[in-house]
Amino acid sequence: MVGRGRPRDAEVEGKVLEAAVAELRQRGYEGLAMDRVAERAGVAKTTIYRRWSSKAELVVALITHLRDDVPFEPGDDSRRDLTALVTAIAARLTSTPTTLVADLAAAAARDPRISESVRTLWAARHRAVTEVVAKAQQDGLVLTHVAPAVLVDQLVGPLYYRLLVTGEPLTPEYARTLVTSVLGPSRSDQES
Amino acid sequence: MVGRGRPRDAEVEGKVLEAAVAELRQRGYEGLAMDRVAERAGVAKTTIYRRWSSKAELVVALITHLRDDVPFEPGDDSRRDLTALVTAIAARLTSTPTTLVADLAAAAARDPRISESVRTLWAARHRAVTEVVAKAQQDGLVLTHVAPAVLVDQLVGPLYYRLLVTGEPLTPEYARTLVTSVLGPSRSDQES
Amino acid sequence: MVGRGRPRDAEVEGKVLEAAVAELRQRGYEGLAMDRVAERAGVAKTTIYRRWSSKAELVVALITHLRDDVPFEPGDDSRRDLTALVTAIAARLTSTPTTLVADLAAAAARDPRISESVRTLWAARHRAVTEVVAKAQQDGLVLTHVAPAVLVDQLVGPLYYRLLVTGEPLTPEYARTLVTSVLGPSRSDQES
Amino acid sequence: MVGRGRPRDAEVEGKVLEAAVAELRQRGYEGLAMDRVAERAGVAKTTIYRRWSSKAELVVALITHLRDDVPFEPGDDSRRDLTALVTAIAARLTSTPTTLVADLAAAAARDPRISESVRTLWAARHRAVTEVVAKAQQDGLVLTHVAPAVLVDQLVGPLYYRLLVTGEPLTPEYARTLVTSVLGPSRSDQES
DNA sequence: GGTTAACCGAGACGGTACGTCTAGTCTTGCG
DNA sequence: CGCAAGACTAGACGTACCGTCTCGGTTAACC
CATH class of the missing domain: 1.10.10.60 (Homeodomain-like)
Incomplete structure (x- = not known):
């Protein structure tokens, strides 16, 4: 029926x-x-x-x-992939009204149903990062032996932190610096 | 008059x-x-x-x-200091209602005056971290040559990220892992 | 077709x-x-x-x-018949929710079709009263020479008046008093 | 204070x-x-x-x-007074939208506070009638020995009954007939 | 010591939005 | 066709909150 x-x-x-x-x-x-x-x-x-x-x-x-998951296919260069991903996330956050992000967090903190919904949204957006980080770690590109999840937090977390807490801008340079901090300097960085 | x-x-x-x-x-x-x-x-x-x-x-x-700056005096061991600081911040965030943090962020995103006020608050709370990180870097404890501000973001940012975005818990272990990720493993960690 | x-x-x-x-x-x-x-x-x-x-x-x-006309056959004693009828109507009104009666009146006042329908309903219920009053008048039981319709109004009207306007109770004694007022006191009433 | x-x-x-x-x-x-x-x-x-x-x-x-109590001072002729009063009430009811009267009754039947308010309104309007009826009864003008309250019901009740139930018009003639039915025919009525 | 200026309390007021409810209409698919 | 289910329009209802305004009554400083 x-x-x-x-x-x-x-x-x-x-x-x-x-x-x-x-x-x-x-x-x-x-x-x-x-x-x-x-x-x-x-x-x-x-x-x-x-x-x-x-x-x-x-x-x-x-x-x-608004979710328009740009499917991401990882390439050979994990560093390049990671930088692209973090930059993309930063760009997206920048183009989204900050109030929205904050209000979503606030609504989520109050209502578990909203919480779940919002987290699903973010999870979808950050999934690719986890994969690439894991791959990079397997390739020996990461300095420290820490769980990939933590590294992801240290790549993505600062973006939200700046957006919601300190209010500093999310530039592509900043994104690259975050990656550098986690992976160590690239050869070209060292040369410069 | x-x-x-x-x-x-x-x-x-x-x-x-x-x-x-x-x-x-x-x-x-x-x-x-x-x-x-x-x-x-x-x-x-x-x-x-x-x-x-x-x-x-x-x-x-x-x-x-709300500002109730607990004065922090750094000791000899920067790693220990940093761990203590990050753990303290995590503990404080945990004991604060999440809604409050989120609402402050939301209010800040809406009103520039609130924004400034809120940022001053957080800045006061995180200032010590910056100092200790700089000291650690001078002492050669930090793996990468990245601006201290970025390292601070990667130590503190993940806390807010977990709290507001992913909803994962802020345990002392997590705080220590964050420090480890930035400073590299301590001697005792390596031995274990 | x-x-x-x-x-x-x-x-x-x-x-x-x-x-x-x-x-x-x-x-x-x-x-x-x-x-x-x-x-x-x-x-x-x-x-x-x-x-x-x-x-x-x-x-x-x-x-x-709703119409459920209880057929009424008049007996020899018009006074008794009338008392029985008025008492019955009073009892029926008492057992009906007052809101219903009032709402019907209100709806009738608004919509002529409802009005007609409602009036038909009441007319059916009060028809017997008119007949008995006419008979009583022919028998010389009624004090004044007034149109039977008016007497009916004075027997039944007060019931609705009390119900809808003053809110006073509709007791059997009240019903009998109404009849007495129209027909004059009965012999037994006079003796008492 | x-x-x-x-x-x-x-x-x-x-x-x-x-x-x-x-x-x-x-x-x-x-x-x-x-x-x-x-x-x-x-x-x-x-x-x-x-x-x-x-x-x-x-x-x-x-x-x-809307209450505009026209103070009523009784004259020598109770019959005339009564006729004037009943006619006035009828006129007033006629000029009021019927829906209003009905809706008030309906609202009163539902809410005791409204009930009280409405009854006070009606009571004020009908008070004079009771007084005049009592006076007429003392003067020996009333045919039957019934409580004045009942007579009032039989003078005023039919007006509401016609208005709300049967829908018949409230003419001055009708008002006079009601009085006649209660007081008996006047001398002039008898002569005609 | 009276005047004056600024405070305080209580609470009415205009305005804007929320979320709920109902009457009636319309759109499907089944029998 | 009739019927069940339920979506849809239109609009009223009563509540909540914000920021303003108006009082009567204090509490000082100044003349």
Whole structure:
């Protein structure tokens, strides 16, 4: 007895998320009004609440929707791969409104369901890093014998730390320095 | 023309900040209601707004008020000092409600004044780390030649990263591993 | 071109009306939600709207459905008959939730179709009174020469007045007093 | 400790009630939207809810506000007085939207506080009738020896009965007939 | 010692948003 | 067709919060 009743309008989800993203960019999280989202999406407020039980959940979905996993295929040069990955993550964080990242963290700290959702998002984004780090370690490129997970934390963690805590900029140079710190200087770095 | 009129009640500031801290811990930034702060402090809302022109400014003041710098004097053994420091920071973060940290970050991301205030707070807490790292580097304990600031980020950043992003626990072992990763294994570690 | 398509389920009408009556008793007219009626009746909302085009019309039908005329055969003694009738009406009103009566009046005041339906209901219930009053008047039992309809109003009206307006109780004594006031005291009353 | 805080704006109450009356006349009870009342009165919705906790209570207040007790001084002729009073009540009921009367009854049947309020309203309006009836009875004008309260019910009750139940019109003639039925025919009536 | 200036408390007020509820309509697929 | 299931529009309801404003009443400093 599946598929009874009127099926959900497939367009709704997209329209709402799009409207929400636009509003979010324009007025920030606090300024994101459900009424306006509804109107902008050309949809009744009830329809939004049927899918997402609160503003917070809508924003979570919105973020997930933003996920555009660029599949990453590792090359031969782990150092180059790692630098590219960390730089990409930094770039992405930079282009995302900081409030969003912070609000997600705050919402996650309060609601375990959101927490899970948000963590899944980040996990997906950082997975490739773990793989490349493990590979680099097998190749003997890493200085210390520490669990790969810790190294990942030391590559990615500082990005969030700067973004959320110190407010310093996430430049490509910074990303490269992080990699250098973990892998040691490359030959070209040494020469310079 | 100084000192005319009724002087401000000296106790008010303290009472309000205390009440605000309590509310912030309980309900987070969004849930921090000025009405409740006023009631809890036994003070009129007007009195609060006379001192701080908005909720945001109140939180700024509140954060500054939180600063309770435990003075740290470095010893001979930089590795031991560093481990102690990172462990202490981790312990402090663990004992602080995660929502508080996240909400501060969120508030900072929204309001530059809060941002500055929050950063000053963290900077005070992390200053000692920078000093010890620099000393360790001078002593030749650090593997790579990277700016001390970056090393600090890689020691402290992962703590916030785990707390706010991945949700993994901040154990003393983790703190020691972070130090090991930066300084390389200690002699005792190597022996084991 | 008769009997095309699936025939209407004969049970539906009864189930819906019954459910609607129950809801009406519990929650009153305003609180009568079509969704709840549908669910309680085990019927789709669409099915209800196919038969009755609005909440108002459903209530109309519902009222008609409530009609359960207890046939009354007059005896020799008009005074006794009248007393019995008025007492019976009072008892029935007492056992009916006051909200129901009031809501019916309110709905009637709003919608002429409901109005007609409700009036038919009351008329059926009060018809016997008119007959007996007319008979009593012919027998010379009534003090004044007033149209029977007015006397009926003065016998039945006070019941609704007390119920809806003053909130005073409808006791059998009250019913008898009403009859006494219209017919004059009976011989036994006079003796006492 | 009187008169603390900002005093209530004296105009608000009047403006809101006026706006509410206008809305009520235009769109009926169900169509009376608090948002529109607020806008029309040039007042925030919160301000309305601070004074009246619900739509129902606002309407009650509205009715009470409508109270314009025409003080009645009885003359020598009780029959004339009574006729005038009953006619006045009938006229007033006729000029009031029926929905209002019915809705008040319905609201009263649900909420005891409203009930009390409404009854007070009616009681004030009907008080004079009781007095005049009692006087008429002392003067020997009443046919039967029944409690004055019952006679009042039989004079006023039929008006509400016709209005809410049978829907028949409340003409001055009807009012006079009611009085006649209770007092017996006047001399002039007999002559005619 | 009266005037004046600034404070304090209480709380009303305008405004904005949230999340809930309902009436009625519309869209499927099954019988 | 009828029916069940349930999505959809439109819009009211009552609550919460923010920041402003208006009072009556204090508490000093100054004339």
